[in-house]
Amino acid sequence: MKKKSHLIFLFTAVILLFTACVKDTDFDQSDDILLTPAIVLDFLFFNLGSENFTDIGVNNLVVSDTTFFDLLIEDFTIDNLIKADFYFKNTNSFSIQLNTQYQFLDENNDVYYEIIIPVNSGSLSNPVITEHIEIIEEGTIVNLTKADKVVVNVIAPSSLDNLDGILNLQSKTIYYLSLEQ
Amino acid sequence: MKYLITCVFMFWIVSLLSQNKEVLYGLEETPQAMLLNPGSRISYEYHFGVPLLSHIHVNGGSSGVSVYDIFQESSLDINTRISNKIFELENTDFFTATQQLEILNFGWKNKKNYYFSGGIYQEFDFILYFPKDLAILAWEGNANYIGKEFNLGEINVSGDLLTVYHFGVNKKINKKITVGVRAKLYSSMLSFSSTSNSGTFVTIPSESGDNIYDHIVSNATINVNTSGITSLSDLDTRTQVINKLLGRSFFGGNLGIGVDLGATYEINEKWTASASILDLGAIFHKKNIESYQVSGEYNLDGIELLFPPLGNGDSSLPYYEDLIDDIGAAFTIDTIYNSYIQMRPVKMYASVKYNFGQAIGGDKTCNCLKMGENQKYNQSIGFQYFSIIRPKGPQIAATLFYYHRLSDYFSVKATYTADSYSYSNVGLGLITNIKMVNFYIVADNLQWYSNLAKAKSVSLQFGFNIIIDKNE
Numbered sequence: 221m222k223k224k225s226h227l228i229f230l231f232t233a234v235i236l237l238f239t240a241c242v243k244d245t246d247f248d249q250s251d252d253i254l255l256t257p258a259i260v261l262d263f264l265f266f267n268l269g270s271e272n273f274t275d276i277g278v279n280n281l282v283v284s285d286t287t288f289f290d291l292l293i294e295d296f297t298i299d300n301l302i303k304a305d306f307y308f309k310n311t312n313s314f315s316i317q318l319n320t321q322y323q324f325l326d327e328n329n330d331v332y333y334e335i336i337i338p339v340n341s342g343s344l345s346n347p348v349i350t351e352h353i354e355i356i357e358e359g360t361i362v363n364l365t366k367a368d369k370v371v372v373n374v375i376a377p378s379s380l381d382n383l384d385g386i387l388n389l390q391s392k393t394i395y396y397l398s399l400e401q
Numbered sequence: 402m403k404y405l406i407t408c409v410f411m412f413w414i415v416s417l418l419s420q421n422k423e424v425l426y427g428l429e430e431t432p433q434a435m436l437l438n439p440g441s442r443i444s445y446e447y448h449f450g451v452p453l454l455s456h457i458h459v460n461g462g463s464s465g466v467s468v469y470d471i472f473q474e475s476s477l478d479i480n481t482r483i484s485n486k487i488f489e490l491e492n493t494d495f496f497t498a499t500q501q502l503e504i505l506n507f508g509w510k511n512k513k514n515y516y517f518s519g520g521i522y523q524e525f526d527f528i529l530y531f532p533k534d535l536a537i538l539a540w541e542g543n544a545n546y547i548g549k550e551f552n553l554g555e556i557n558v559s560g561d562l563l564t565v566y567h568f569g570v571n572k573k574i575n576k577k578i579t580v581g582v583r584a585k586l587y588s589s590m591l592s593f594s595s596t597s598n599s600g601t602f603v604t605i606p607s608e609s610g611d612n613i614y615d616h617i618v619s620n621a622t623i624n625v626n627t628s629g630i631t632s633l634s635d636l637d638t639r640t641q642v643i644n645k646l647l648g649r650s651f652f653g654g655n656l657g658i659g660v661d662l663g664a665t666y667e668i669n670e671k672w673t674a675s676a677s678i679l680d681l682g683a684i685f686h687k688k689n690i691e692s693y694q695v696s697g698e699y700n701l702d703g704i705e706l707l708f709p710p711l712g713n714g715d716s717s718l719p720y721y722e723d724l725i726d727d728i729g730a731a732f733t734i735d736t737i738y739n740s741y742i743q744m745r746p747v748k749m750y751a752s753v754k755y756n757f758g759q760a761i762g763g764d765k766t767c768n769c770l771k772m773g774e775n776q777k778y779n780q781s782i783g784f785q786y787f788s789i790i791r792p793k794g795p796q797i798a799a800t801l802f803y804y805h806r807l808s809d810y811f812s813v814k815a816t817y818t819a820d821s822y823s824y825s826n827v828g829l830g831l832i833t834n835i836k837m838v839n840f841y842i843v844a845d846n847l848q849w850y851s852n853l854a855k856a857k858s859v860s861l862q863f864g865f866n867i868i869i870d871k872n873e
Binding site (some may be wrong): 241242243244245246247249250252253254255256257258259260261262263264265266268272275276283284285286287288289290307309372374390391392394397 | 468469472473474478479480483538539540541542543544545547604607611612613614616701702703704705706707708709710717718719720721722851852853854
């Protein structure tokens, strides 16, 4: 009788061990897992003097430079970028106002996004800071991810031939990503 | 990334932690106890395990989070729960899984009362330490962490699939002391590890003033050792992979040697102490090796435009390409084919127990349980210690246990363990010996068996043996 009761106990215990369960859980929630990192990276920077204008020619009013920026057209960026905040900090010691223009172009040089920033005039003794924040939201971010290069134009309203000064740019971008299934 | 997170969590479900077998340790009725202490007391003449069924062990878990913590039915968003756990966990928390399948186990006692035993088992062992800084970086990015150094050295993971051939000898050298030693030959089927890493990534306000930030990777060194993995990638079918692994399991892989040592000391009639040290050895990886080392440092501060005076048709300067090239040049990636030595995770057990209950003995006229010549009482309580050496230091467990031999053919052992995973792990072992057939099943974290999702670790072991005792 004792042996029988032991066997029943053993049998029951083994059954219980092999019938453990998982409950009060919902694994379908894995569909809702969303990574939303915000990654800040330096963008462009430069120091522009009057010689950058005059080296091109007397009374030249525009200087330009171009850089490829393939980061924007990487598949990872296209798939996951939902917002980008560009921050530009211009420090101007020229005594005239300048305009800076940032054009985001694709390989055919079609413009997909453009930022124009009027930069306030300053002086050598008192450079003036002009800040600009460009927030590119979900509706227009798709344009940004079609552009693989950035053209930067600095436009002077009048000749800088006899002016001393520096236009300094510092910039950063916060990329907001959304990684989902 | 999402799939990775899901896989990690599901991993706990299918691979039920550490290599601690706190219930099985000291269960001298089962031959498998000799694998935990080669100096166990042995009261039978012969044994052999039922091939492939004598010891099946699955064990896994996490030190800081349960499946329920993440996937519970709750009004709280799952992303909030994951975020909370990422900040709650430490870089010393870990995820582990161990699986063992005994292929062969046998033993016999010779005329001089030496007990010889041997066998083969297959083992998979995996551990991943939680890379907290990298998890924060992936989950939230660096925008809100200016000045925080993200530690790249937190990357710490290793895994091994191997076959172990072992042969041991056990001897009761006097009335009080039984000692044993077991030699092991490891045949590694595949192995990977990345445990000696260093470096930091930090975003700080620019020191030079050129741009707004400096993004600095400092002293980065990431090492990954693999053996037996790259050659598998050349195979086309699952059958080819299995055949290749099976070939390695029979001395075809990278070989290693190790030893287990153990002893049992009967202090007096009431008190017994035992201790063992297992897997004191190493695997010498010489074949199918491919190791990688990435090292370097870099300071990124954006792209500086120079506005060169270009003529018509001139191309702009390759700023972006130069940046990518500079980053590539700053980090050297070496593929190394040198052999390396991998230490086995050394495990230690120690136990002391107090025997009490029904007095028993070896006298055939005695109406008592057949406990073997050593056992004096049919019940005991005691304390066990377990530790395993892991890449970031030892993991320790402490166990209180109660053992009761209910009859000649039925014994139970209940345990209460505090370890890295939980301070309240309740385990139970059931052992039967009916005729010559020995069956055992042991499991822990029983308090969670009604809902395994709430357990941070679960372990299950069971098996069948044939045991022959001439005295029966």
